[in-house]
Amino acid sequence: MNQGQNNYLVATGIRLFRVAAATPFQAVEALKERIDQRGHLPSHLSDPEIGMSLVEALHAGRLNFIVMDEERTLLLGGEYRGSYEDQVSRRLADSLRGLLSDNLYYQTDYRTA
Numbered sequence: 001m002n003q004g005q006n007n008y009l010v011a012t013g014i015r016l017f018r019v020a021a022a023t024p025f026q027a028v029e030a031l032k033e034r035i036d037q038r039g040h041l042p043s044h045l046s047d048p049e050i051g052m053s054l055v056e057a058l059h060a061g062r063l064n065f066i067v068m069d070e071e072r073t074l075l076l077g078g079e080y081r082g083s084y085e086d087q088v089s090r091r092l093a094d095s096l097r098g099l100l101s102d103n104l105y106y107q108t109d110y111r112t113a
Contacts (some may be wrong), residue, residue: 008076011066011099013054024067024077025084031065032058064095068104075107089113 005020008027017034021027038047039055057063066078066088078085080092089112093105 007070009068009070009072011068011096012063013057014098015049016099017049018070027067028065028077028079028084032063035063064092066092066096066100072101072104075104 004022006022008019008021008024009016010019010027010031011017012031017031019027019030021030034047035050035054035058038050039052039059054063061082064078064080067076068074069076075088075093078088078092080089080095085092088108090108090110091113093100093108094113097105
């Protein structure tokens, strides 16, 4: 890990990605860049963790992202429909519900659904 960086888990699509970045916002940006780069790779050099469906969803603006700590105990931020949130809203949590434990899900405010 580089100095000044933390390890985060970033949820999107149907899976979690481990991302090293200085902030949760930068973790989202780093994952978006990785997904975008996958779209530019020849098929024989593909990233085994990123399928073309993620690339297509990113380019269409359909991907949402939630950043959490490595232990999956805290929600640290996220992006819903292209807008970054310092506090994860319930509507963002609902969009990725299958990747969140009940403990994480109920950290969000039901009034932001």
